[in-house]
Amino acid sequence: MSNDTHPVPPLASGDTPAGASSLKSRFFNPTARQKLLAFASLVLLIVFFSFASPNFLEVDNLVAILQATAVNGVLAVACTYVIITSGIDLSVGTLMTFCAVMAGVVLTKWGMPLPLGILAALCFGALSGSVSGFVIAKMKVPPFIATLGMMMLLKGLSLVISGTRPIYFNDTPGFTSIAQDSLIGNLIPALPIPNAVLILFLVAIGASIVLNRTIFGRYTFALGSNEEALRLSGVNVDAWKIAVYTFSGAVCGIAGLLIASRLNSAQPALGQGYELDAIAAVVIGGTSLSGGAGSIVGTIIGAFIMSVLTNGLRIMSVAQEWQTVVTGVIIILAVYVDILRRRRR
Incomplete structure (x- = not known):
């Protein structure tokens, strides 16, 4: 997976000159340090829960962690692009559900x-994302308000279209194979890794390449680091912002397919709340809420942290309400670390 840590567009203020891209600037910048800290935290969590519960390292439990990470990880990838632009998307969870219902x-x-x-x-994911992008870019509605409204709109549409009842895929051959089967396990029986995890890593690799190696990625970083400079350089900022939300929406469509395939149903009431885990994963992984810096690699590490933590607490019989409390504390701490990191720049 390519390293997408640095904002690369020349239009962003404060960029490092090409000749100064040394080993130190590459591996010891704030975002890279945050990734290393996140990875160390993940390792410590795994070690802790391994000692706390003998069932944690069982194959079935590890597979469950991987499956949970697949959905949250794909949603977090979608959020990463938006947050790098200094935006936010509270609708990713209900958009995932809406895409599952439409499928x-x-x-x-x-x-x-x-x-x-x-x-x-x-397509429905991309369309919904483009609507959010249009409301934000053209109507100048703050991202928080625009996506909060979209979250409620999509939740309502999912319930209306489905008749408030789950839609089952029992008569759709091959649908459950999308997430539940194991292509890797068929080739290597000792590694029964679900297809959902394979799809997660394919999405992450593709998103990382796009973010770091294409003009779309460069403008995504530039939108977050210095939108006005980008506008003054002649770039159609509104169009690129809409494009980012459209891309994010399409990625949410992938998450919708994964969760529907995993459950063998589209649950219209499911989805709200997933956005919190996704945003937490993004921030834990080093993407700045102020925009202009971020990493898909860090986001995936953050997604694994959230899944391991949730799974470990469940195995230790911690009540669901306390799991929610822990998630809230983690989000607050992650945001605080991001604030400290920005102060040191």
């Missing part, structure tokens, strides 16, 4: 083949 309608109500159901999830 269910196309596949089970309309009887369309599986590829069209997959395409529907991606």
Whole structure:
């Protein structure tokens, strides 16, 4: 996976000159240090829960952690792009649900083949993301308010379209294989890694390459680091901002397919609350809430931290309400660390 730590566009203020891209600036900048800290925290959590519960390292439990990380990780990748632009998207959880419901309608109500159901999830995700982007970029509604409204809108649409009932995929051959089967396990029986995890890493690799190696990624960083300088240079800032939210929405469509395949159903009431874990994973991984810096690698590490923590607390029989409290504390601490990191720049 490519290293996407540095904001690369020449339009962003404060960029490091090309000749100064030394080993030190590459591996010891604030975002890289945050990734290392996150990885060390992940290792410590695994060690702690391994000693706290003998069941933690069982194969079935590890597979459950991987499956949970797949959905949250893909959502976190979607959030990473938006947060790098100095935005926020509170609708990713309900957008995931909406995409799952629309895939269910196309596949089970309309009887369309599986590829069209997959395409529907991606297209409805991209469309919803573009609407959020338009409201933010063109109507100048703050991202928090715009995506909060979109969250409620998508939640309502999911309930209305589904009739408030789950949509099951029992008559859709191959749908559960998207997340539940193991292509790697078929090749290497000792590694029963679900397809959902493979899809997560493919999404992460692709998103990392796009973020670090394309003009789309450069402008994503520039939007967060110095939007006005980007505008003055002649770039259509509004169009690029809409494009970022559209891309994020399409990635949420992938998450919708994964969770629907894992549950073999589209649950219209599911989704709200997932955005908190996704945003926490992004911030834990070193992406700055002020924008202009971030890393897909760090985001994936953050997603694993959230899944390991949730799973470990559940195995230790910690009540669900206290798990929510812990998640809230982690988000506050992650944001505080981000504030401290920005003060030191």
